[in-house]
Amino acid sequence: MPTTISQREHIDTILQTVASPEAGQPPSDNTIISRSWRRCIDRYGLDPARPTPPRYVPGATLRERQDQADDLLQVARAGVEQLYRQVAPLGYVVLLTDARGIAVQFLGAKADQREHQRTGLYLGADWSEAHAGTCAVGTCIHERSALTCHHSDHFSAHHIQLTCTAAPIFDPHGQLLAVLDISAYRSPTARDSQTFALQVVRFTAKMIEDAYFLQRYGDHAILCLDRSREFVQINRRFLLAIEPDGRLVAANTAGRKLLRHHQLPLPEAGEPRPFQAWNIQDLLDAQADEILGIPHHSDDRVRAFHTRRHREIHFATLIEPPRRSASGQPSQHDSSLAPLEALADDDPSMRDTLTRAARLRNEPINILVIGETGTGKERMARALHESSRRHDKPFVAINCAAMPESLIESELFGYEPGSFTGARSKGMKGLIAQADGGTLFLDEIGDMPLQLQTRLLRVLAEQEVLPIGASRPIKVDLRVVAATHRDLRELIHTGRFREDLFYRLNGASLRLPPLRERADKGYLIRRLFDEINGERDSRVRLRGDAMSALLAYPWPGNIRELHNALRFALATCDGDEVVVDDLPEECTHGQLAHPGASRGCSDSSAHPATAHTPQQDLLYRALVRHQWNISAAARELGLSRPTIYRRMKRLGIVPPNQQPAD
Incomplete structure (x- = not known):
């Protein structure tokens, strides 16, 4: 809807307001706008009766301004594009200007390019208040706050058909970096129609500002604070960059307000001196090592602290800096750890287990993996092997519970030709010898018969195996990873497992938590689903209702049951997505009572x-x-x-x- 005020009426209102504040007021009755009108006349010498056409800086100047803002532009691009997707259907364009009001980034409909250029809503336009008069960008730069300049709020009659909303973006020390603006040629007359615009621009500007902060201080620990435990890892409202000794280095806009609220003085806006180096202990009633240790002492990586002055509770989480090597350079990621890292995402118990596994993967000791049936003990053993120096040698897996007792000795140790009735004429190389140079995985070791436990003990002690019927042992180089869901100490107590074999196998232990206790169930579901999808060469999607049911199920059979359930769902689903109805009945039974x-x-x-x-x-x-x-x-x-x-x-x-x- 076009504006109803004429240019003559607009000029008269400005002149009356400036000449006698009581006689006239801006249409919005906004003191920010009236202050800007006075600056336009008194400070910049602008004349409302002479509309100011848009001014563009030369191409070389624009490129220089863009180069100076390059760090910000790289961070801001995603936010600007996201904002444009939100407001473009409503007829808005998006501008990002530098701190002097020059548009260094622009998004708008290509079909309207001429109109953009005619009104100054285009790349390279100068929207400083000194040139363009009262406008969202220029007045935002001066006032350092978000505002809407709607229709005849503008000083220049050339702009009274526009509605513009802008928000400032500050650097980590409070210096103005840029201004984010959305503008439209057509909008309802009522200024209240731009309430949504003001909120969305403020939100996006804060998002860009905080992303720039995180990039700028990515080599520091970043303390994130919020008044809500549930939202601290999402909102990250207050951001504080800190040194290893707890000294404060920088803060985002909200963080600086928090520090001032607690009477920790900071430089005023525009002052050249650096951020005041307070210590985090001056803000929070805690020692620096308590704060820096948040990720290692709390399962949800969140801790509550009182502020020292006002005793307000704030919840804190920490973004840790990249780990550095002894030389001070960022440590290079060890790609050989990928098989281990793929086993879990953010489950605290699994993180501890995988950290230990990474340290043990190349050590010449045997490992005992403990966990309920189906928790992924063989996957752990394979990941240990694949991430170790033995990865190019054999991995031989033996299920001690599934192998017939009458065959287990010959299968494990092998035999010479003619050793017993029914033996192969050429003899057979045993599974232990086949694992020479690599890894021997003994699953369900607690079910191995006692007499074979004795022979296995000799193999582990002497690193040699004697096939059935042979007179001379064969040297083997192997690492044993054993696994069990049983309590081996209880079996030792009842005489069903050799204590000396237990200590040979248990050079170190790795414990796997049951699936029902893991915090990364969603990661495991998606990873296994993608694996099975890949095997089937299909592009089936897992819909949200199915994922919700899978997350809610207690999984008594652990990862093995999950694997089977996903295979069932992919095999029986109709179309290109798995829905809740495609899951096995036991995965959804009793989850919801009918209304x-x-x-x-x-x-x-x-x-x-x-x-x-x-x-x-x-x-x-x-x-x-x-x-x-x-x-x-x-x-x-x-x-x-x-x-x-x-x-x-x-x-x-x-x-x-x-x-x-x-």
């Missing part, structure tokens, strides 16, 4: 008052909505009619007219 069971269902004749699974609930509601029209329900759910009938049968859903009479 009719608890609130009283008016259609009680059609619905038994029992607990229902989410997929049963979803299908039942679709059928009721369409009055049990199978074709209509199938279209709504994107399924075929045979699939609907099959799922109704599996889930026990019966149409009302087919239910037996009481």
Whole structure:
């Protein structure tokens, strides 16, 4: 909607306001705007009766300004593009200017380029208040605060058709870096129509400012504070860069306000002196090592502290700097650790286990992996092997519980030709000898028969194996990784496991937590899903409802059960996505009670008052909505009619007219 005020009325309002503040006020009754109008006349000598056309800096000057702002532009690009995607459908363009008001980045519809250039909403335009008069960018630079300059808030009559909203972006020491602006040619007359614009520009400017802060001080520990434990890792409202001894180096805008609130004086805006080097202990009632140790002493990497002066509770998390080598240079990532790193994401127990595994991978000691059935003990053993110097040698896995007792000796140790009835004529090389130079994995070691435990002990002690029927032992170089879900000390106590063998195998132990206790279930689900997808050469997607059900299930069979459930879902799903209904029934059974069971269902004749699974609930509601029209329900759910009938049968859903009479 075009503005209704004429240029003559606009000029008269400005002149009246400047000549006699009581006689006239800006249309917005905004003191920021009236102050700017006075500056335009008194300080810059601008005349509202002479509209100021847009001014563009020469190309060389623009490139120089862009070069000077390059660090910021690299960080800001994603935020500017995200903002443009939000506001472009509403007719806005996006400008990022430097601290002097020169537009160094611009996004707008290419079809409207001439209109952009005519009004100054384009790359290289000078939006300083001294030239353009009262405007969102120039006045924001002067006032150092976010504002909207709507229609006749502008000083120049050339701009009264525009609505512009801008927010400042500051560097870590409070110096103005840039201004973010969105502008439109057409908008409703009411200034309140730009409330959304002001909020979204403020938010994006803060996001860019904080991203620049994190990049600028990426080699420091960054302390993040918030009044909420739940949001501190998301909001990161207050950011403080600190040295290893706790000295404060810099803070974002919110952080500087927090420090001033707690009476820690900082340089005033525009002062050249550096950030005042307070210590973090002057703000928080804690020692520096307590704060720097947050990631290692709290499972959720968050700790609560009182502020020293006002005793306010703030929750803190820490972004740690890159680890450095002894030379002071950033340490290079060891790519050989990739097999181990792939086993977990951010689970604290697994982090501790993998840290220990990384240290042990090349040590000449045997390792015992302990965990419930299905927790991934063989995956751990393979990852140890693949990340070690033995990775190009054999990895031989033996399940001591699955091998028949009558064959286990010959399979493990091998035999010479003619050693016993039924033996191969050329003899056989045992699994232990096959692992020479590599890794021998003994799964379920607690189920190995006692007499074989004695022979295995000799192999480990002497690093040689004697095949059945042989007179001379064979030297072997192997590392043993054993695994068990049983309590070996209890087996020792009852005489079913040799104590000396236990100490040979348990050079070091690695404990794997059950899947139900892991904080990185989502990572494991996605990783296994992608693995199976890759094996099948498919592009099936895991939908959110299925992921939610998988995260909620307690997984008594651990990762092995998860693997099987995902294989089942991928094998039985229709189309290009796995939904909750495609999961095995045990993964969703009892997760959700049907609303009719608890609130009283008016259609009680059609619905038994029992607990229902989410997929049963979803299908039942679709059928009721369409009055049990199978074709209509199938279209709504994107399924075929045979699939609907099959799922109704599996889930026990019966149409009302087919239910037996009481």
